[in-house]
Amino acid sequence: xxxxxxxxxxxxxxxxxxxxxxxxxxxxxxxxxxxxxxxxxxxxxxxxxxxxxxxxxxxxxxxxxxxxxxxxxxxxxxx
Numbered sequence: 318x319x320x321x322x323x324x325x326x327x328x329x330x331x332x333x334x335x336x337x338x339x340x341x342x343x344x345x346x347x348x349x350x351x352x353x354x355x356x357x358x359x360x361x362x363x364x365x366x367x368x369x370x371x372x373x374x375x376x377x378x379x380x381x382x383x384x385x386x387x388x389x390x391x392x393x394x395x396x
Contacts, residue, residue, distance in 0.1 A: 327368075328369065330369055332369075332373035335370050336366075338362075339363055342366065343363060
């Protein structure tokens with residue numbers, strides 16, 4: 318993790334970037350040894366990163382559902 322404050326620029330991250338940073342945050346938390354304040358900041362950053370990943374996944378599901386709905390209506394139309 319960088320020295321950024323928690324939640325900084327999370328909204329600008331792509332899915333892979335957010336996921337990779339989340340993996341790093343989890344590894345640091347699991348390793349232990351961080352002071353309490355740093356652990357809390359890591360936890361908050363992790364929560365924000367997880368929420369960002371979920372936003373990307375939700376968006377992908379919506380796009381897939383829209384594409385599938387479009388494909389099913391195209392199949393039923395007469396040319």
